[in-house]
Amino acid sequence: MHEDRRLEVLRAIVEDYVATNEPVGSRALVERHHLGVSPATIRNDMAVLEEEGYIAQPHTSAGRVPTELGYRLFVDRLAGVKPLSPAERRAISVFLEGAVDLDDVIARTVRLLAQVTRQVAVVQYPSLTRSAVRHIELVRLTPSRVMLVVITTTGRVEQRVVDCPAPVGEDLLADLRGRVNAATVGRRLTEVGDQVASVADGFAPDDRPSVLVVLSTLVESLVEQSEERVVLGGTANLTRFGQDFPRSVQPVLEALEEQVVLMRLLGEATAPERVTVRIGHENRLEQLSAASVVSVGYGSGDEVLARLGVVGPTRMDYPGTIGAVLAVARYVGRLLAESP
Amino acid sequence: MHEDRRLEVLRAIVEDYVATNEPVGSRALVERHHLGVSPATIRNDMAVLEEEGYIAQPHTSAGRVPTELGYRLFVDRLAGVKPLSPAERRAISVFLEGAVDLDDVIARTVRLLAQVTRQVAVVQYPSLTRSAVRHIELVRLTPSRVMLVVITTTGRVEQRVVDCPAPVGEDLLADLRGRVNAATVGRRLTEVGDQVASVADGFAPDDRPSVLVVLSTLVESLVEQSEERVVLGGTANLTRFGQDFPRSVQPVLEALEEQVVLMRLLGEATAPERVTVRIGHENRLEQLSAASVVSVGYGSGDEVLARLGVVGPTRMDYPGTIGAVLAVARYVGRLLAESP
DNA sequence: CTTGGCACTCGGGCGCCACGAGTGCCAGGG
DNA sequence: CCCTGGCACTCGTGGCGCCCGAGTGCCAAG
Numbered sequence: 001m002h003e004d005r006r007l008e009v010l011r012a013i014v015e016d017y018v019a020t021n022e023p024v025g026s027r028a029l030v031e032r033h034h035l036g037v038s039p040a041t042i043r044n045d046m047a048v049l050e051e052e053g054y055i056a057q058p059h060t061s062a063g064r065v066p067t068e069l070g071y072r073l074f075v076d077r078l079a080g081v082k083p084l085s086p087a088e089r090r091a092i093s094v095f096l097e098g099a100v101d102l103d104d105v106i107a108r109t110v111r112l113l114a115q116v117t118r119q120v121a122v123v124q125y126p127s128l129t130r131s132a133v134r135h136i137e138l139v140r141l142t143p144s145r146v147m148l149v150v151i152t153t154t155g156r157v158e159q160r161v162v163d164c165p166a167p168v169g170e171d172l173l174a175d176l177r178g179r180v181n182a183a184t185v186g187r188r189l190t191e192v193g194d195q196v197a198s199v200a201d202g203f204a205p206d207d208r209p210s211v212l213v214v215l216s217t218l219v220e221s222l223v224e225q226s227e228e229r230v231v232l233g234g235t236a237n238l239t240r241f242g243q244d245f246p247r248s249v250q251p252v253l254e255a256l257e258e259q260v261v262l263m264r265l266l267g268e269a270t271a272p273e274r275v276t277v278r279i280g281h282e283n284r285l286e287q288l289s290a291a292s293v294v295s296v297g298y299g300s301g302d303e304v305l306a307r308l309g310v311v312g313p314t315r316m317d318y319p320g321t322i323g324a325v326l327a328v329a330r331y332v333g334r335l336l337a338e339s340p
Numbered sequence: 341m342h343e344d345r346r347l348e349v350l351r352a353i354v355e356d357y358v359a360t361n362e363p364v365g366s367r368a369l370v371e372r373h374h375l376g377v378s379p380a381t382i383r384n385d386m387a388v389l390e391e392e393g394y395i396a397q398p399h400t401s402a403g404r405v406p407t408e409l410g411y412r413l414f415v416d417r418l419a420g421v422k423p424l425s426p427a428e429r430r431a432i433s434v435f436l437e438g439a440v441d442l443d444d445v446i447a448r449t450v451r452l453l454a455q456v457t458r459q460v461a462v463v464q465y466p467s468l469t470r471s472a473v474r475h476i477e478l479v480r481l482t483p484s485r486v487m488l489v490v491i492t493t494t495g496r497v498e499q500r501v502v503d504c505p506a507p508v509g510e511d512l513l514a515d516l517r518g519r520v521n522a523a524t525v526g527r528r529l530t531e532v533g534d535q536v537a538s539v540a541d542g543f544a545p546d547d548r549p550s551v552l553v554v555l556s557t558l559v560e561s562l563v564e565q566s567e568e569r570v571v572l573g574g575t576a577n578l579t580r581f582g583q584d585f586p587r588s589v590q591p592v593l594e595a596l597e598e599q600v601v602l603m604r605l606l607g608e609a610t611a612p613e614r615v616t617v618r619i620g621h622e623n624r625l626e627q628l629s630a631a632s633v634v635s636v637g638y639g640s641g642d643e644v645l646a647r648l649g650v651v652g653p654t655r656m657d658y659p660g661t662i663g664a665v666l667a668v669a670r671y672v673g674r675l676l677a678e679s680p
Numbered sequence: 681c682t683t684g685g686c687a688c689t690c691g692g693g694c695g696c697c698a699c700g701a702g703t704g705c706c707a708g709g710g
Numbered sequence: 711c712c713c714t715g716g717c718a719c720t721c722g723t724g725g726c727g728c729c730c731g732a733g734t735g736c737c738a739a740g
Contacts, residue, residue: 025702038714043703061702061721101499111597139475139491149489149497151479157489157497159441235575236593253576257451365733380683383734401690401733 008035009045010054011078014066018317023063068280068314071292075277075318082319084327088116092331099335102126102156106231109308109332114234116324119312122262122295125229126154126305126336128222133184133192138177138214143167148218152189154305154336162217164210172207176214189222228306230262241313251287256311261285266295266307273330275322280314290314294321298329300337308332348375349385350394351418354406358657363403408620408654411632415617415658422659424667428456432671439675442466442495446571449648449672454574456664459652462602462635465569466494466645466676468562473524473532478517478554483507488558492529494645494676502557504550512547516554529562568646570602581653591627596651601625606635606647613670615662620654630654634661638669640677648672 012033016024026039026046035042046064049055054070057063066074084092095112099105106123113121131154139147144167150158179202183195196215203211235256238249255261265283267276278293288311295309309325352373356364366379366386375382386404389395394410397403406414424432435452439445446463453461471494479487484507488500519542523535536555543551575596578589595601605623607616618633628651635649649665 023702027702039702040714040716041712044713047704057703059702059720059722061700061719063702134481135479135487137477137479137489139477141474147475147491149477149491151487151489151499157499159491159495159497161495233597236590236597239579239590239593250576250579253579257573257576363733367733378683379733380685381681384682387735397734399689399691399733401688401731403733 005035005037006045006049007073007078008033009042010049010066010070011074013046013049013055013064014070014074014078017065018315021315023058023065025063028063066315068282071279071314071318072282075279075322079319079322081275081326082317082323084116084323088324089327092116092328096331096335102154105332105335109328110231110233113308113310113325113328114237116328117310117312117321118234118240119237119310119316119321120235120256121233121308121310122256122266123231123233123308124263124266124306125231126156126299127228128152128154128156128158128189130188130299130303130305131156132186132188136177136180136184136218138173138180140168140170140173144210146173146214148214148221150218150221158221160217160221162214164213166206166210168207168210172203172210175203176211180215180218192222193219228263230259230266232256232262237312252291252311255285255287265293265311266309267293269297269304269307272297272299272302272304272333273326275326276309277318277322292316292318294318294325296325296329298333298336300333305333305336345375345377346385346389347413347418348373349382350389350406350410350414353386353389353395353404354410354414354418357405358655361655363398363405365403368403406655408622411619411654411658412622415619419659419662421615421666422657422663424456424663428664429667432456432668436671436675445672445675449668450571450573453648453650453665453668454577456668457650457652457661458574458580459577459650459656459661460575460596461573461648461650462596462606463571463573463648464603464606464646465571466496466639467568468492468494468496468498468529470528470639470643470645471496472526472528476517476520476524476558478513478520480508480510480513484550486513486554488554488561490558490561498561500557500561502554504553506546506550508547508550512543512550515543516551520555520558532562533559568603570599570606572596572602577652592631592651595625595627601628605633605651606649607633609637609644609647612637612639612642612644612673613666615666616649617658617662632656632658634658634665636665636669638673638676640673645676 012029013024016029016032026042029042030037030039046055050064053067054073055064056067058065092112096108099108106125110121110123113123131152133150134153135151137149139149141147141161144164146162146164146168148160148162179199180196183199184192187195196219200208200211200215235253238253270276275294275296280292281289283291283293290313291311292314293309293311295307297304297307299305308329310321312321352369353364356369356372366382369382370377370379386395390404393407394413395404396407398405432452436448439448446465450461450463453463471492473490474493475491477489479489481487484504486502486504486508488502490498519539520536523539524532527535536559540548540551540555575593578593610616615634615636620632621629623631623633630653631651632654633649633651635647637644637647639645648669650661652661
């Protein structure tokens with residue numbers, strides 16, 4: 001069967017086009033890859049590939065360029081995962097090792113990912129809904145003002161200031177602190193809502209209003225804050241692809257600055273180590289129809305806490321990018337599992 | 341004197357060039373601004389301005405363009421502060437009002453500033469060195485592991501995990517918590533170092549090692565974390581100026597992604613409400629030699645806590661930008677003064 | 681000091697042409 | 711049945727030469 005050779009031709013076209021950014025012709029192809037046939041034969045194969053929609057020619061007398069369908073076939077059946085070089089691995093560990101807290105881990109990760117892939121990196125904060133309460137602290141700022149600090153098992157710290165209807169004494173606060181912690185520590189944030197509701201029962205009627213305000217703020221902050229945060233880095237790399245984006249890079253950058261867009265971009269959670277690749281129009285957004293997204297979940301152990309990935313032009317080194325994204329995700333996962 | 345008219349000509353050149361992005365000639369000048377003289381006269385004035393270094397012509401037969409010196413003179417002597425429109429003011433208050441915590445305030449501010457000025461916005465977190473300790477919390481994670489949480493008067497929360505050489509009991513921790521808070525609450529972070537040193541004296545010799553580790557981590561985190569954080573937004577706006585940056589926007593973006601660069605960019609603290617404008621080579625960085633930075637300090641009351649500003653092409657609407665930066669800084673300052 | 685006139689300079693846009701890369705098709709050979 | 715060399719055709723790209731117009735500097739007159 002010559003099905004095999006046709007796929008080989010497609011692979012060669014993708015690789016050459018990614019490397020050179022120029023339409024690739026039949027002659028160049030036989031020269032650079034040692035397929036043992038003549039240009040004319042390749043031309044026939046190309047004609048078939050074009051008919052099937054995997055490649056296209058920009059102008060009548062130009063070489064071929066992969067279509068989105070072509071890239072899709074390439075990543076599904078032809079591309080492997082290019083492992084990182086030892087130097088890159090070392091760079092990852094050195095760079096991430098120095099992080100002091102969660103914010104720092106995320107900030108370093110996004111810079112690292114951008115640097116290694118030379119593309120735009122996107123990293124989502126570990127999901128609060130999947131993590132558990134490690135400690136809840138109540139601090140009296142003024143007699144009727146209380147600051148609420150929630151510390152999670154993933155090392156994230158959330159804070160809120162609460163205005164109480166009546167002054168709150170230190171004794172009451174200590175009592176409340178004890179009960180709230182007893183009711184919540186070790187529990188997942190998603191289950192905490194129900195647990196907290198009954199805490200108010202144990203208090204004197206006079207204190208109820210204040211207690212209720214604190215508790216409701218607590219629940220609200222746990223629920224609301226589970227709206228995930230996303231950070232972005234390496235946008236400078238976008239400009240390297242100037243002409244890869246037909247309508248300039250501006251709409252792409254604009255889209256990337258929308259938090260909501262970023263969230264959707266990374267996609268739904270999948271099994272760990274399962275890399276998702278979205279090519280061109282596969283991301284629903286018009287502005288990103290010339291871009292591809294490579295993303296993967298990360299977390300400690302089997303649990304996927306959040307996702308990270310990169311955004312680049314459709315014409316992208318998929319094996320290399322997939323390898324880098326995967327490696328960084330593994331490393332961050334390990335780091336989060338051991339540290340805080 | 342015709343000194344006056346020459347300045348008027350410079351103003352007109354700057355305004356027209358900012359508006360059109362094209363070298364402005366003598367004829368166009370007399371048409372658009374009603375200077376009551378002929379093009380030939382303007383040409384003479386232009387010749388003088390060119391000799392003095394305020395304007396230049398890109399090619400022999402082209403109109404004039406302001407030089408950095410020209411912009412400098414414009415900003416110093418000709419430009420006022422363009423007040424914002426009521427709609428813009430309303431937008432600012434609505435947008436910032438919804439913030440729930442410090443991170444949120446900063447994130448919203450940077451987006452707002454980018455949107456209003458349509459340029460790249462830079463906002464520095466309120467300086468820790470200038471703020472004071474509101475509360476220090478110690479949480480036992482495991483028998484020998486303690487989490488340290490510092491809450492400052494500016495609403496910032498810093499956290500560290502400490503590994504102690506020996507198990508730490510709840511009693512010891514409570515004792516330590518009390519003493520540390522007594523020694524630090526209300527004091528500026530910069531003075532705290534000395535105060536903390538003597539806290540260890542009050543403990544039993546057996547406990548000393550653990551106490552010392554906690555205290556040293558505390559001091560370290562207070563000192564180290566006073567290295568300020570800076571956030572960036574609106575980079576999409578950079579691409580609007582494509583040809584304003586000779587060597588493409590890439591080096592500019594790269595420079596802006598360096599935290600250290602950003603820090604220096606905003607410059608030293610100045611009196612409140614005092615806007616700093618750095619034009620082209622006035623920022624020391626080669627990569628930003630085609631950019632201007634407009635920045636100002638913000639804070640509560642007379643105290644300047646940090647700075648914010650925007651980065652754009654030298655060819656920039658200075659009065660409008662200065663107005664916007666100032667307005668946002670005032671608003672954020674007020675917000676920080678009342679809220680946490 | 682201002683003004684109109686005038687000669688001069690150049691950069692940018694347009695049309696033209698030739699080159700060359702690349703293709704599709706076809707007829708012949710293994 | 712598939713591969714191959716040959717050949718005619720297409721078209722995008724780059725170089726060249728040309729002209730036009732905007733803008734200037736200078737000068738002599740008001």
